[in-house]
Amino acid sequence: MKKLFILAGPVHTGKTSRLMHWATQKKNIDGIFQPVIDDKRFIYHIASRTLRQLETDATRDVTMIGKFKFSNQTFDWAKNILGNCINKELEWLVIDEIGPLELEGKGLEPVVSKIFKQIDKLNENILCVVRDSILEKFVEHYRLKNKYELINLD
Numbered sequence: 001m002k003k004l005f006i007l008a009g010p011v012h013t014g015k016t017s018r019l020m021h022w023a024t025q026k027k028n029i030d031g032i033f034q035p036v037i038d039d040k041r042f043i044y045h046i047a048s049r050t051l052r053q054l055e056t057d058a059t060r061d062v063t064m065i066g067k068f069k070f071s072n073q074t075f076d077w078a079k080n081i082l083g084n085c086i087n088k089e090l091e092w093l094v095i096d097e098i099g100p101l102e103l104e105g106k107g108l109e110p111v112v113s114k115i116f117k118q119i120d121k122l123n124e125n126i127l128c129v130v131r132d133s134i135l136e137k138f139v140e141h142y143r144l145k146n147k148y149e150l151i152n153l154d
Helices: 015-023 072-085 111-117 132-141
Strands: 004-009 029-033 040-045 050-053 062-065 068-071 092-098 125-131 148-150
Touching: 004 015, 004 132, 015 029, 015 092, 015 125, 029 072, 040 072, 050 072, 062 072, 068 072, 072 092, 072 111, 092 111, 125 132
Parallel strands: 004 125, 004 148, 029 092, 092 125
Antiparallel strands: 029 040, 040 050, 062 068
């Protein structure tokens, strides 16, 4: 039985919104969502219901990709959350989203790699959001061939 589920789709097609709705019907769930609110990306911690701004106008302590600047402090907070989820007895661990930054070793790395390296030992199901345009690179990068199932939350 697969423990890794991937919600894949194009950018700005409601993946996070569908995932957040799906999560309201689950118990024993933790992890992060990355909703866009007023054209800025945030990170939302599921268990504590805490929201922190990820996309920033700051010029210090940021990670840049294209025209976007992301707060390293918020990434550190999110990595801490995900790292702590490994030790919990969860039914679901949500990682929204794994994208180009993670494939470059930035963003939510190295915690995402740590989770995937331990996937066979973990009890929880892991649900990740990945853009369909990088799905193949994602699977290759993390060596997940035949270890996941694509899911549709519609």
